[in-house]
Amino acid sequence: MKLRYLIMNAYGVGGTIRTVINQVNVMAATDHDVELISVFQTRDRPRFPVDPRVRMRTLADLRGPRWRHPARHWLRRRPSLLVPPTEVRYATFNRLSDQKIVRFLRSLDGGVLVTTRPALNLLSARYAPENVVRVGQEHMYLRSHKPELVAEIARWYPRLDAVVSLTDADLGEYAALLDGARTRLATIPNGLTPADRPPAALDGRIIVAAGRLTRQKGFDLLIKAFAEVVAEHPDWRLRIYGDGREHGSLRRLIHRLHLYNHAFLMGGTTSLEQELAKGAMFVLSSRYEGFGMVLIEAMAHGLPVVSFDCPHGPADIVTHGRDGLLVPPEDVGALTAAMKVLIGDPSLRHALGEAARTSVRRYDMDGIRLAWERLFTELHAGAARAG
Amino acid sequence: MTSRHAEVEQVWPRDGRVLVMGRIVGAAPAPPPGTTAILTLTNRDRPGLVLSCPATVDGDRFEAAFPVELVVSAVASRRIDGRQVWDLHLTLPGDPEPLRLGRHLDDISDKKKVMTFPAQTGEAPTGAVSVKPYYTVMQNLSLISRPVHA
Known part of the structure; x- marks a missing residue:
């Protein structure tokens, strides 16, 4: 299956970044064709290890001196017109990312697109073609967003094929908000990656x-x-x-x-x-x-x-x-x-x-991977029937 | 880390005093119960300037407390200005070699940052002086005194 994950910055450090990289790694390890698309690139290498089978792409490369990229720099300094100002990371986005993201989304043809924060979920709903299976991930929870952003979510998320929450409680909030939409709602928690986890010293203090x-x-x-x-x-x-x-x-x-x-x-x-x-x-x-x-x-x-x-x-x-x-x-x-x-x-x-x-x-990551695969397969089959 | 030292377990800088508790590690024969030993504070820049207070030793346990006034008055009476470091040792009766106070027998390697203590301030005619215990990068226990500028 061709899976594309769109993330704001694969080169930073944080819970969402770590989780998404864990996901692309496990999907790539099980023979999916996986591409990780980072809106921004701020470093040469990601801070978390990415499986070599994952193809990486950057939309707006922010490395290098400003004077060498005057047009890019000019666009970078203009605030985004497409990201709602109430998005927590509004200030990170700009006119350059608007342009690059829309161009990227419009270029897609088929496959699965997973987006990983409200700004990207909204843009996927608005600009990705109908023949792409569009999955929006929620890494916080609906109620954590400002009312204006929730209104945007209510308006645009019905065009997504699926919205995936981390908890059932949050999924209930989405179900109430998106009542009547054809959007599939699913809870898939973050997976526990395999690691050496020694038993704890329960008799210590x-x-x-x-x-x-x-x-x-x-x-x-x-x-x-x-x-x-x-x-x-x-x-x-x-x-x-x-x-x-x-x-x-x-x-x-x-x-x-x-x-x-x-x-x-x-x-x-x-x-x-x-x-x-x-x-x-x-x-x-x-x-x-x-x-x-x-x-x-x-x-x-x-x-x-x-x-x-x-x-x-x-x-x-x-x-x-x-x-x-x-x-x-x-x-x-x-x-x-x-x-x-x-x-x-x-x-x-x-x-x-x-x-x-x-x-x-x-x-365990294996079980979480199966949940994702099941969801993608069902969405694919549904899209094929509809198309 | 030396083979013999005074392993610090707790430091209590409060109520105008600094109380240090711990146990003696690697010393030869244990002194008799209730022995009085001496805790010394040696000025790192002036090795001849040594402050002291009594310490009690019971088996391998030791305990000593001194008022911050001890350091404040030493600094004020000698008109020593600026930041001063004082290294802490425990001297046992009949033992010529003082034991350095430190904390070496746990798994926390970065004590200077992890195990920190509040400063206490003492008044002197020349101005207030703050006194703060801290662990050195070698995991030994020292004090810093410095004038408090209003």
């Missing part, structure tokens, strides 16, 4: 958390909750992995709460698997998530998890009391209580961890 140090990830809430844990269990430690602009304020919070012997901002790591394996439990304290992939990664080590039941992802991933504990979002007291329950009950840690390791097998 380390609590692990990981994510960018931003307000979204709620590490301020976690540190406050952990302060109450330490008051009762002074031999436990908290390790938070990741970098980000909240580093200074989180460090000041740790100092102010006198947690400098107990809570550590570990910085970014290239071996998260090794660090997760040192934990006796994992905590997700996010205010919101697109999906919460790191929960699945933690559970694959057999780590019991405590997670805020925030939108979106944790409730899909964790079954409360069976393979982890869910607590009301942003409820610091409940987070403290759940951590204390796991600290006080080693056998519960083992039971939840064992169940977690088994339950996240449903996210």
Whole structure:
């Protein structure tokens, strides 16, 4: 099958980029003809490894000096006319990308086109020919978009062949918005790529958390909750992995709460698997998530998890009391209580961890690949009948 | 890392004091219970300038606390200006070789960035001075004192 994935910038770092590259890699490894089209190119090589069987193409190459490309530079400085200003990455797009994307979409003839963010999904709906199977991916969730953007989605997504969400809860929102459209709606979560995931040290005394140090990830809430844990269990430690602009304020919070012997901002790591394996439990304290992939990664080590039941992802991933504990979002007291329950009950840690390791097998990349293949095949057959 | 050192486990810079707790690693015979040892703060630029306070040793455990005033008054009385580094050692009775304080027996390699401590400020006639424990790139425990400019 000829599969084309259109992404804003395959050369950056981020959750969507990593996920899309994982997808193209697994599709290319199973004999599909896969092309990864990056709207922008800012570096010579992608930051995540791309399978050599994936063909790469760039629409707007931003490398090289400006004086050598005066027309390109002039277009780059003009704001986009096609991307809604309420799109989170509106400022990244411009008149040059408008031109290049539309030209690319109009050039297509058949095959499957997967687009990976609202701006690109909208442009695919508007400009890709009818004989292309057009699939729009949602990597956050519908309610995370501004009302003006949701209105654009309601207007244009009915022209897509499929919209794919990461969670059933989000898919329900899309179903309500796109009621009556012929667009196929599907939930396909992110897949867990094969990796060496050593079993976690459940009899240790380390609590692990990981994510960018931003307000979204709620590490301020976690540190406050952990302060109450330490008051009762002074031999436990908290390790938070990741970098980000909240580093200074989180460090000041740790100092102010006198947690400098107990809570550590570990910085970014290239071996998260090794660090997760040192934990006796994992905590997700996010205010919101697109999906919460790191929960699945933690559970694959057999780590019991405590997670805020925030939108979106944790409730899909964790079954409360069976393979982890869910607590009301942003409820610091409940987070403290759940951590204390796991600290006080080693056998519960083992039971939840064992169940977690088994339950996240449903996210194995092979199964996720099959879900994508099934969807593409059905859409193809439907398109052939219609054509 | 030396074969013998004082392994730091907790540092508590609060309430105007710095409390250090840990255990002695690799020392020959353990001193008798309740032994009084000495914690020293050696000025890195002036090796002759050494501040000290008593430390208790019990088995292989040690504990010592000093007021930040100890450092503040030393800096103020000698009219030392600018940033000063002080290296911490533990001297056991009857042992001529002081043990460097450090933290080497865990898996955290970048302590200077990961294990950080708040500064405390002491007042001196010449102005306020802040005192902050920190781990060096060699994972040893030192202090930084510096004048606080209003």
